[in-house]
Amino acid sequence: MPKKSCHVEWIFAPEDVARIRFAFSPIWELVTSLRALRDPARHSLHLPWVRAVRPRLAGVDLSELFALVPLHGYLVDFVTPTPETPMPDFAADLERVRRTSPERAAEEASWVVGSDPHLIERFTADPEAGVARVADTLEHYWETAFAEFWPRIYGLLEADVLRRSRQLAVGGARELFADLHPNVRWHGDRLRVTRPWDYSEPIGGDGLVLVPTAFYWPDTAVMVEPYQPMLLYPATGVGTLWASGPPPAPGALAALLGRTRAQILTALADPTTTSALARRMTLTPGAVSQHLTVLADGGLVTRRRLGREVVYRRTPMGDSLVCAS
Template sequence: MIEFVFRTDDVARVRFAFSPLWELVHGLRVLADPSRRALHLPWVHAVRPRLRGLDVGLLRGAVPATGYIPDFLTPPPETPLPDFGAELEIVRATPPEVVAEEMRWTERGNVAGPARLAMAAEPERSLEILCGQLERFWAAAVEPYWEGIRDLLEGDVLRRARALSTSGAEGVFADLHRAVRWEGGTLYVDRWWDHRGELAGRGLLLVPSVFVWPQVSVMVPPYQPMLSYPPYGVATLWESSPAAPPDALAALIGRRRAQLLLALGTPASTTELARRLDVTPGAISQHLGVLRASGLVTGHRLGRRVLYGRTRSGDALAGPGEPAESAGPAGPAGSAQGG
């Protein structure tokens, strides 16, 4: 069991970010064993032809389907909206002794396999090759889908930041994942390995990740304490077409606007909405303008981008019960320190 003990100032230092590099590394894990992460099968089928002839053998050896991922491959993001190139430079700057130590580390006292030991024996060379393979895998398998992934992650950050501001830590962690429990100022994460410690003013970094689904992933000191979890709405990411809106809703506001309102259960950009609904960005903008003027949709600026999401009135009109963005995390806790 992991136990993060919060002081009052640690609650104020809970912050959010996401990481292109985390998506890449956990995407490798999905490809290594798709049966464990069947939700992502549409992505698996789409990217496998792109990977033919691509040399990522060393990278696959470093990132197993289950178990420990060397932590230097998944550094905690340093900014809320990180860039893949900047994150790759952090990996490149890993000291050779850290590469060697983490390649040799195993769970439960096991002995590292030959591939890991070979990488540990030549850490500088191994790091150089791994960084090149990370760059090639990103371009082939993750970057083409990054816009939709980023929309989903940004939407989850917005949702949980609002929960933190209105309900504090309990509002953030209450429905984060079944493996996560907040009780009496301590955050419990169900894992096979043990760690208990005060955050001691460092706070906790929360990182939504599409490809970590259905698990959670934890980092502990000496790294920045961090919890990675599946974002809400992850099940909608690979949908080829949106669900048909109810006839009554379509009659009230129009079929296209009804589709758009349902799609905004998870916040998204104009470009992503245009892709999902197969209409032009200009048409999406026009419909969003009407929905915003009606108080059903609102926009949130993140850097140069704007994400649109439903208001409470929009949620109420879209249908009874939980908003669509709540369809998401499920499944058991993960079983690896770094992944």
């Protein structure tokens, strides 16, 4: 018999669409990177990161984390809470993990399949101590293997959020979800995500949070009650994440504008912010801002405020220069 297709389905009232928001989460990336660390062949996009951090982790005991975050299937939700704000903050995420109720943590640990049963039993026997251990290990793992790489990951996720926000503003929910992921479909007033289980409820409450991810690529994940509804989807451009440095500036364009400005103009293939460009270019935000001002005064880039951020994009003249070179 053919396998039954299962879906998580959220039903939207008209006002719920207005409550769709984007965020990204350092702790989601940290936790899901554990799978890349254990099975780099399946997560070959992240091999440069794995090679860089494995020697540092030789003396770090990650066994309890590996048990709670197995290679396949369910991983405990309490270590990956739905982001509360669009501005990611690892310390705030970690504090939410520390505040997890022991009862909730023990229940979720009991759902994990395919892990070391002794480690799961140890955790569920004293979940309060288990939550504290897990939080301490996550903090050590972050400091040892992840913190220095977060700005690069942040830049990728930020660029995806800017692009998707523009899609939502211009084309509404239908256009936004049309190419988010093959597992995601918008049907009238319903968003359906293919999952190995069934769920159907009104979205309600504070709306749906959309979270791009680099390390969960190429899959989707969802969070449902008692957590705020959340859909995790693969960020665009993950394949370029570990490419070293900014894109090369074509010689003719560099001769015309100077190498740094040519690199900045080339990097603006997708709209982005000064801070994201600064991280990618390994320059100070002040230096990038000065170059962007010159490019904007020359009609090659344009500015647009989006919330608290100013987003830059190439003008048609800027596109022509990059393409011609």
